[in-house]
Amino acid sequence: MTRKHNFSAGPAALPLEVLEQAQSEMLDWQGRGLSVMEMSHRDKAFVEVAETAEQDLRDLLSIPANYKVLFLQGGATSQFGMVPMNLLRGRDSADYINTGVWSRKAIREASRYANIAQAGSTEAQGYTRAPTQAELQLNPAAAYVHYTTNETIGGVEFDYVPETGDVPLVADMSSDILARPIDVSRYGLIYAGAQKNIGPAGLTVVIVREDLLGNTLAGTPTMFDYKVHADADSMNNTPPTFAWYMTGLVFKWLKAQGGVEAMAVRNQRKAEKLYAAIDASDFFANPIDPVNRSLMNVPFTLADSALDGRFLQEAEANGLLNLKGHRSVGGMRASIYNAVPEESVDALITFMHEFERTAG
Numbered sequence: 174m175t176r177k178h179n180f181s182a183g184p185a186a187l188p189l190e191v192l193e194q195a196q197s198e199m200l201d202w203q204g205r206g207l208s209v210m211e212m213s214h215r216d217k218a219f220v221e222v223a224e225t226a227e228q229d230l231r232d233l234l235s236i237p238a239n240y241k242v243l244f245l246q247g248g249a250t251s252q253f254g255m256v257p258m259n260l261l262r263g264r265d266s267a268d269y270i271n272t273g274v275w276s277r278k279a280i281r282e283a284s285r286y287a288n289i290a291q292a293g294s295t296e297a298q299g300y301t302r303a304p305t306q307a308e309l310q311l312n313p314a315a316a317y318v319h320y321t322t323n324e325t326i327g328g329v330e331f332d333y334v335p336e337t338g339d340v341p342l343v344a345d346m347s348s349d350i351l352a353r354p355i356d357v358s359r360y361g362l363i364y365a366g367a368q369k370n371i372g373p374a375g376l377t378v379v380i381v382r383e384d385l386l387g388n389t390l391a392g393t394p395t396m397f398d399y400k401v402h403a404d405a406d407s408m409n410n411t412p413p414t415f416a417w418y419m420t421g422l423v424f425k426w427l428k429a430q431g432g433v434e435a436m437a438v439r440n441q442r443k444a445e446k447l448y449a450a451i452d453a454s455d456f457f458a459n460p461i462d463p464v465n466r467s468l469m470n471v472p473f474t475l476a477d478s479a480l481d482g483r484f485l486q487e488a489e490a491n492g493l494l495n496l497k498g499h500r501s502v503g504g505m506r507a508s509i510y511n512a513v514p515e516e517s518v519d520a521l522i523t524f525m526h527e528f529e530r531t532a533g
């Protein structure tokens with residue numbers, strides 16, 4: 174078996190230990206003679222898997238008791254609509270911070286339900302940084318303030334948590350949840366598609382303050398009402414049981430690694446050396462303001478884009494997969510989530526030096 178270095182932006186690398194455990198339990202889960210995939214979500218044994226995963230996430234992020242943790246489907250994209258449907262609570266406007274592709278998509282969807290104001294935007298700077306707190310123009314009557322903590326495509330990550338007073342703060346943390354400790358109490362709601370730092374695709378995690386539930390927009394579908402899911406322990410209908418189980422294994426793995434505190438140290442080290450390699454060379458470039466450079470997604474370009482194809486081809490031949498930048502921006506992107514080992518980053522840096530020497 175040869176496991177390659179996987180820099181996919183999502184669905185992304187999973188910890189080898191997690192895959193091995195799932196493999197060993199695939200046919201006969203805990204001596205029950207069937208796969209966890211094949212049992213009812215109402216089975217006591219599965220309910221325990223589900224509850225343990227929730228508790229482990231609560232432990233990892235120190236989630237306060239007055240927050241519900243929901244395990245949903247529909248991806249982060251569904252949250253672009255669910256957030257306004259649930260959190261407008263009779264108000265007619267919300268503030269959004271625009272830092273790139275994903276915040277724009279969230280803005281477009283929310284605009285179907287309310288007046289959306291851009292409380293801050295770095296579009297004019299080509300999304301090469303996040304707005305500072307001083308640049309935010311917040312409306313105290315807004316239903317909530319939404320931002321994208323890490324722009325997965327642009328590689329721009331907030332270096333601070335926006336201060337929004339009494340207005341609930343909503344964060345799309347799809348690509349940097351669990352990369353470091355966070356103070357959940359600063360947020361009204363956090364959501365994240367699983368397929369980067371949490372587990373396999375098919376699951377979406379929502380962490381929401383209880384008092385924000387139960388006041389949905391008229392016509393909200395039952396399955397889009399957070400309170401329905403909260404009251405049913407995310408089992409109003411059949412949940413994605415296998416993804417939930419795998420996610421539970423990832424949470425156990427994270428705990429065994431030393432939790433998000435240890436991940437933060439490792440992620441910092443991984444990102445620093447990759448950016449250092451890019452900055453040290455005239456052949457590679459990353460345009461993002463250093464304070465907002467993403468720990469998780471590192472986009473970079475080659476001085477001569479005509480060499481892009483060759484770079485990708487030779488990278489693949491060297492066991493380095495999925496380095497192609499998003500189709501909307503081109504260039505390269507190395508996603509180095511929690512489960513991407515430091516050795517993969519080292520291998521990429523070695524390859525980049527070698528490529529520059531031979532092709533540059």
Ligand code: PMP
Nearest residue numbers: 248249250275325345347348366
């Ligand atoms: N927000 C961010 C920051 C993302 O990176 C992505 C996926 N790449 C999404 C939202 C959309 O997620 P999904 O595909 O789970 O709907």
